[in-house]
Amino acid sequence: MSGGDDAAPLLVAGEWERAGEPFAACAAGDGPVVGHTFHALPEQLDRATTGAVRAFDGTRRSASYERGELLRRAAELIAADVEGLARTLAAEIGKPINDARLEVRRTATTFRMAGEEAERIGGEMLPLDLLPSARGRWGITRHLPIGPVAAITPFNVPLSLSAHKLAPALAAGCTVVLKPDSRAALTLLRLAGLLVEAGVPAGALSMLPMSTSVGDRMVTDDRFRMVSFTGSARAGWDIRSRAGTKKVTLELGGNAPVIVDETADVAHAVARTVAGGFKYAGQLCISVQRAFVHRAVWDEFVGGLVKGAEALTVGAPLDENTQVGPMISVAAADRIRSWVDEAVSGGARLLTGGAGDGAYVAPAVLEQVPATARVAAEEAFGPVVVVSPFDDVDAAFAAADATPYGLQAGYFTRDLHRTWRAFEALEFGAVIINDVPTFRVDNMPFGGVKSSGLGREGIRWTIADMSEQRLLVLAPEAD
CATH class of the missing domain: 3.40.605.10 (Aldehyde Dehydrogenase; Chain A, domain 1)
Incomplete structure (x- = not known):
């Protein structure tokens, strides 16, 4: 040209x-x-x-x-x-x-x-x-x-x-x-x-x-x-x-977690995690990448998340009905597919998604993912959510914090005391209560700690x- x-x-x-x-x-x-x-x-x-x-x-x-x-x-x-x-x-x-x-x-x-x-x-x-x-x-x-x-x-x-x-x-x-x-x-x-x-x-x-x-x-x-x-x-x-x-x-960058405890409004948590994990094919630094879910609400949350991911319309960007478009390049999509395959080879279970042609990747949900798998340990920057169960909320805080990144974290709970504990325990630039870390409005201070900024x-x-x-x-x- x-x-x-x-x-x-x-x-x-x-x-x-x-x-x-x-x-x-x-x-x-x-x-x-x-x-x-x-x-x-x-x-x-x-x-x-x-x-x-x-x-x-x-x-x-x-x-x-x-x-x-x-x-x-x-x-x-x-x-x-x-x-x-x-x-x-x-x-x-x-x-x-x-x-x-x-x-x-x-x-x-x-x-x-x-x-x-x-x-x-x-x-x-x-x-x-x-x-x-x-x-x-x-x-x-x-x-x-x-x-x-x-x-x-x-x-x-x-x-x-x-x-x-x-x-x-x-x-x-x-x-x-x-x-x-x-x-x-x-x-x-x-x-x-x-x-x-x-x-x-x-x-x-x-x-x-x-x-x-x-x-x-x-x-x-x-x-x-x-x-x-x-x-x-x-x-x-x-x-x-x-x-x-x-x-x-x-x-x-980030590797944003969301925590869902046993007091949470699970339906709300599911709906927001679907939006926060797969919006713009997960290509946001504050996309939900890891979800820690209390065992008491595990089945309800994970089942809802899988159904929600499968219900999203994947298609061309200019189609008015499209909810998830392509990734920025075929190479980016190939990387996500390879990370999902790597996790499955290491013992993870793929609950839905992960496949696709060219730059398109179906929204993926995985469980039993090894902590060292790249899809859990590194910034995925793609339409992937890794789910993990917990019994003790302090252990969930520690697991969510076990990352070099610290941009934003989400926590779904109805417990005010735990809200303050999360605010003190989670080393992130922002802790978002009853919403996903993907939440941002333009008059709030936004930025990260650790490697995130x-x-x-x-x-x-x-x-x-x-x-x-x-x-x-x-x-x-x-x-």
């Missing part, structure tokens, strides 16, 4: 450029070509970075009402383009169309909330007269934007995850260069067009699909003051090791991360 008028241009420091290394964007599952765009060249990244530095001189001085109005205009434009964005998203990454529409609406909400938060950024005034020598002195604090931000996002929730970097950056007064996953490039370039239409200052935003070798330059370029990364644990911690003195936030996302928390506190000390004139 060669670049042409049909190829989506890159946004480079406020200019649209049909240049770079051309590539074809293919549908999920190694499907047909859905469009064309470019991978940015090193010189385009350099111009984008220079543009971000120059634009920051203006954005840092912008008024909060200007930033708020910009973000609200962006939210309105995104909301008006739900169908266009959703269909591009579904075609590129294989997300079922109804889930894609929901992601677009969430993206609009994120920009709207960022507009509100932009007008709440403040400081405080505090007395400093704690010593005789400090008599009459006062301190005033302000939160000032940190500077140009390098942002990197994955394929699986590309609009929402990018919004959680772009919107807070613009709210804080920062500039940003975003490297989207190339598998979602067309979707993010469409979003960039809406942000330009909303009035993002020239240079304040660049949208650059890039090869890894070119994108790595952002990590070590000291013109950026912060790197915000969402993706795999391996890549994230490598970025942190090479980022130098920059601030780094990481939202990484560093820092928290969520509009207010990200704005704080993208800001630096500055103190002004006022001393009285000498008597």
Whole structure:
């Protein structure tokens, strides 16, 4: 392919450029070509970075009402383009169309909330007269934007995850260069067009699909003051090791557990686990991967989970009836099938699913899985739930915690005392009571511990991360 008028241009420091290394964007599952765009060249990244530095001189001085109005205009434009964005998203990454529409609406909400938060950024005034020598002195604090931000996002929730970097950056007064996953490039370039239409200052935003070798330059370029990364644990911690003195936030992988005790509403737990385990073919860092179930409700829960998995409609992403679409590639589906086969060879029992052609994998439920099997011990990132029984809830807490990951955990119970025990015992960024770890709304702090990340996302928390506190000390004139 060669670049042409049909190829989506890159946004480079406020200019649209049909240049770079051309590539074809293919549908999920190694499907047909859905469009064309470019991978940015090193010189385009350099111009984008220079543009971000120059634009920051203006954005840092912008008024909060200007930033708020910009973000609200962006939210309105995104909301008006739900169908266009959703269909591009579904075609590129294989997300079922109804889930894609929901992601677009969430993206609009994120920009709207960022507009509100932009007008709440403040400081405080505090007395400093704690010593005789400090008599009459006062301190005033302000939160000032940190500077140009390098942002990197994955394929699986590309609009929402990018919004959680772009919107807070613009709210804080920062500039940003975003490297989207190339598998979602067309979707993010469409979003960039809406942000330009909303009035993002020239240079304040660049949208650059890039090869890894070119994108790595952002990590070590000291013109950026912060790197915000969402993706795999391996890549994230490598970025942190090479980022130098920059601030780094990481939202990484998971191996999310859910616990169902004998007091739980089992029907509710089943319904939510079906949704939380198999949504977007399990390709979420907070998908339910492990379910620990009290023996007293084991038969009811596992039977319901199997029936629920089998009732899901697996099909093409743009089919209105599809609930589970393809995985992102045939290679990803082959990996899941091989992990299921490996577990069965090691003594596990496959209760349903696990088969499929090409990029499609039928939602799978396994029991009696060895703890060392990859489908239980590593992040599966596919439509697989491993179920295990327990008799003692503290043992279940320990088993759920026996992972290097710590993003979110779910616990179904009616026991308030156990709720607090779970909150203290489970080493995760969030403990979700009577829902699955897949639960997330956009005004909550979101992030992990252990290998799952560093820092928290969520509009207010990200704005704080993208800001630096500055103190002004006022001393009285000498008597």
